[in-house]
Amino acid sequence: MKLSSQNLGIESTEKKLSNALSSYPFLYEISLFFIGVSLSIILLGVIAHIASDNLKTLQNKSLSYFTCVLITWCLLFFSILGLSSNLYPSLFFSHSTWNNFILLVITIPALLLLLLSSFITRKNIKTLLLISLTLTTAELNNFKLKKEEKNNTTKRNVFIIGIDSLNINEIDNKKMPFLQSFIDKSNYLPITYTHIARTFPSWITILTGNYPITNKARLNLTDFNQINLKKTLPYYLKAAGYVNYYIQDERRFNNIDERLYFDKIIGPPATAAEFLLSKVVDFPLVTLASELKFFNLFMPHIINNRAAWVTYSTEKFNKKIEQNILNTDSPIFSAAHFTLPHWPYKINKKTDGIDSDYNKYLKTLSIVDEQIESYFAILNGKGLLENALVFIVSDHGESFSRESDIPDNKNPEIINLAGHGTTIISNSQYRTLLSFGHIKNGEVHKFKNVKPMLNYALSDITPTIIDILNLNVTEKFDGMSILKVKEQRSIPLESSLQPMFNSKGTIDIDGTIQQNSYLFEVDSLGKVVVKEELYQRAVISKQRGIIFDKWQISFYPEHDNKIYITDLEKKVLYNDSDFSDIYLKKELIKKLCNHFNSEIITANITPCINSDYVLSNSQKAL
Structure with missing residues (x-):
């Protein structure tokens, strides 16, 4: 069964959020955001009033009130456009014309002088001081007057550091020197897989x-009600006295939060409202206001949000991490995920002028390498790496539809899709980074x-951590401690849901949203989740596979339930009818059927239903 807009009953994107209006958290977040927008507009109006009033007074009323207002608003207009064009050149209203040094040197100091002249004119002083005090207090709120004490716990701190969409073939000393250095010193497992190539x-x-x-x-955005939240690493570590942090710079499709027993979340909101409100980033006034801590309380969707890449800064996000991870006497567990290498492979200023998606991607790898190095420096500066267990991983890989992204094959049905989670035969999508060590x-x-x-x-990561820390956990896992795998x-x-692609081979955003819009709904917490009644239908349409040793068997429902067998060492894919080793084929099919036993009928896994499948599909090879 192929998952499509037709069999999901998708009609329009608007219907996707039809139930959002009945969600109190969604409405509250929207209201808070527009209060922030309103306050920023009011602040602008107050500044204009003070500046024009002072200008009129300083001119001994030789200029008309209208002229003073016009001059003031021109200064504000050019200051806002100039500053936003300088800081965020990729905004819709940004332009090189406004990003003019002379223009900024004239307009911004002129405005400041007009505001400060209140102390000369003796007008609006209380209002100016109130604004200054409010904004300054919010900015100073993140500064710690007391130095953090050294972490005195005897237990090891635990850090899992994730990199999004990392094609492990691109790791080297030139593009990712810090990561390569860690790999060289630690236990590196070069043949590691994700089970589903989505975050x-x-x-x-x-x-x-x-x-x-x-x-x-x-699937991404699976409803948490389906997951046993107490059978998780954060739950076990919290019970052992750990303080748990979850860090991610873009949480749109990975809404892990406090429900998973994390004590603090560092990152933008993971809500339905974020999908909408982050689009306001193109309005210069709102974006500039969001840089101020006071307004960021109302509008946290625009700054330090990788989804709003036009304003995103790795330095600012790492600063936010530094301000929010606290060193205490308790051991710390931190799961951090850095998403910069994910599509659209862009970041404010640093990817401008790069021609292709692939070259932009390579640039983001270098930047995220520096970001992780900075994160290590933050942890080290807080004394958190004096006794720590560190894992550096990736959630999945990334394909660019190159010949190297899929195994050699002669099957016209095999489409070399870009991205991740789109085709299970792509090692570029399913091979992941896994490197770990003990830092002392x-x-x-x-x-x-x-x-x-x-x-x-x-x-294998959670069982390994529990084994190394010798935690009293009786739970049996599908994975194994890496130290015990023999x-x-x-x-x-x-596989996962497939995005739509345009004629250029890049992701069609509008088409993908339209195709999948009715799959999701807004829950009572204001989160976007997969609809319960459509979840199983989406799961049925998946490609399924098993890797054992150097072999992979892949079941493709969209290819009339065909199976393919891949020699992973030779990177060659065979149609099942062309694969001559009948015994090996039987063993691989048996492993496939054993794992997906509960779904054989619902997913119509033909090789598991038809006992004569192997024989009937091996005649050509024989």
């Missing part, structure tokens, strides 16, 4: 140690008895 399923797998079919997170007094130490050339998966295991794979 939310990957992170739920990381934090549960279970396969998606077990933890129930099969700034030095990275490897663990012994790790077999690096076996296959691993993101589901032989090859079956690793299941699933």
Whole structure:
């Protein structure tokens, strides 16, 4: 069954948010945002009034009131457009004409002088002081007068650091020197897979140690009501006395929050309102106002939000991390995910002028490498790396529809799709980074008895952490402690929903939203989640596969339920009818059927239903 707009009953994007108006958190967030917008407009009006009033007084009323108002508003207009064009050149209203140094040097000091002249004219002083005090107090709120004390816990701090959309073939000393340096010093597992190449399923797998079919997170924005939140790493660590942080600079499709037993979330809102309100970023006044802490309380959707890439700054986001991670006597667990390498591969100023998506992507890899190095420096400066267990991972890879992104094959039905989660035969999409070590007094130490050339998966991370920390957890996991893996295991794979692509081969945003809009709804917390009644229909349409040793079997429902077998070492894909090793084929089909046993009938997994499948599809090879 192919998942499409027709069989999901999609009609319009507007219907997607039809139930949002009945969600109190959604309405509250929208209202708060527009209060912030209103206050920024009022502030602008008050500034204009003070400046024009002072100008009129200083001119001994030689200028008319209208002229003073006109001059003031011209100064404000050019200041706002000039400043926004300078800080955010990719905004809709930004232009190189406004980004003029001389213009800024004239307009901004002129406005400041007009405002400060209140102390000469003796007018509007109280109003000016009130505005200054309010804005300054909010800015100073993040400055700590007391120095943080050293972390005195005897337990190891635990840090999982994730990188979005990282194609592991691009890691080298030139593009990602810090990451390469960590890999060289730590336990690096080069053959590691995600079970579903999407952020939310990957992170739920990381934090549960279970396969998606077990933890129930099969799609982005899966309803938390389907997940057993107490069978998670944050829950176990919290019970052991840890303070838990979750950090992510773009949470639109990965709405992990306090419900997963995190004590503090650092990042933009993960709400339905964020989808809408972040679009306001193109209005210069609102964007400039959001830079101020006072207005950011009302409008946290625009600054430090990777989804609003036109304003995003890795330096500012890391500063936010530094201000919010507190060093206490309790051990710390932090799961951080940096999303810059995700499509559209853009960031404010730093990717301007780069011609292709692929070259932009490579640039974002270098930038995120610097961001992670900065994050390490923050943790080290707080004394949190004196005794720490550190994992650096990726949630999935990234494909650019190159020949190297899929195995060699002669099948015209195989489409080389870009992105991630679109086709399970693409190692570029499903191979992930997994490198870990124990940091003691700034030095990275490897663990012994790790077999690096076996296959691993993101589901092995939680069991490994519990094993190393020797936590009293009796839960059985699908994954295994990496320290105890001695032989090859079956690793299941699933596809996700496919985006729509335009004629240029890039993602069609409007088309994708239109196609998938009716799949989602806004829940009682103001979060976007997959509709319960459509969730199973979406799951049925998935590609399914198993990796064992150097072999992968892949089931494609959109290809009339065909299976393909890939030799991962030779990077060659075979049609099932062309694969001559009948015994191996039977074993791979058996592993596929065993893992997806509960879905054989509903997903119509033909090789598992028809006992004669192997024989009937092997005649050509024989």
